[in-house]
Amino acid sequence: MLNRRQALSLGVLAAPAVLPAGALAQAWRPSRPIRLVVPFAPGGSNDIVSRLIAEPASQTLGQPIVIESRAGAGSVIGSEHVARAAPDGYTLLINSAHATVPAIVERMPYDPVNDFVGLAVAGFSPHALVVNPRFPAQNAREMVERLRTNPGQYNIATAGLGSGVHLAAELLRSTQRLQAEVVHYRGGGPSVVALVAGEAQVGTPTMASSIGQIRGGGLRALCVLAESRTPALPDVPSATEAGMTGLVHEEFFPIVAPAATPPEIVSALAAAFQAAIRQNGARLTEMAGVTPRAGFETPDQVKTLMTEMVARYSAILREAGVPKQ
Known part of the structure; x- marks a missing residue:
């Protein structure tokens, strides 16, 4: 028969296996600041969107989220840095060009889908x-x-x-x-x-x-560049209204971590960023013209979106006769 100390020890060891999925989000707490890499110069859309959601996400996580600009090669330099970073939850990426780069760049030093795990999508614009x-x-x-x-x-x-x-x-x-x-x-x-x-x-x-x-x-x-007007600029016509046939293009803002990041860290980061996006949806639309959408709450949903958009952008450019560079 087990004594009390043995029972407690086994109980602690067994607990993670029986925790409900929602509890995993609380199983990891960062112990130092998190870097959110923006692979462009300051002042662009990724920089603006990241600053709107970093503060509320950092409050949830209990550590600052530092925005770090690593510009160059159309976002490739910063994205490769994150792909090769330690998968410990302290180096993340936001990149609206994540799906467009492989459509136009011939030799990619990383896989935009399989070298990352999705945390959230800040919105579309x-x-x-x-x-x-x-x-x-x-x-x-x-x-x-x-x-x-x-x-x-x-x-x-x-x-x-x-x-x-x-x-x-x-x-x-x-x-x-x-x-x-x-x-x-x-x-x-x-x-x-x-x-x-x-x-x-x-x-x-x-x-x-x-x-x-x-x-x-x-x-x-x-x-x-949309089929209908946007609430952020209600007086500006859509591409369809302006007679610009075929000129429809929107960006989206995936937030990702290195692929081997442990599930409990992914869960905690995803919960924090998704809560920040929900809380700041109105500000994202008003200040950045970005509209959050539901349906991207799991790593698989974010990965599916990135996979589909890489294929879509590649098809658009090939149909337009634009070669990879």
């Missing part, structure tokens, strides 16, 4: 078609006509090779049959700065990185 206010076009069709009649004279700014902004720019060029030079910057923030300054004339930025300049008059929005 259409891109915008914008011009510098001095650009002589008041609507999308006038912009297309000017670029067609002046081939090679104007630049289209992107957030970097393989970024969602790059994909949207290539869609613009292919669907509207435009000859304009694509100029890659080190993130959404720098590309918007270039557009405001007139260094580039046309852009397809994310809503989060450009909405402040659009509302303030630093950029003129010709349409949002």
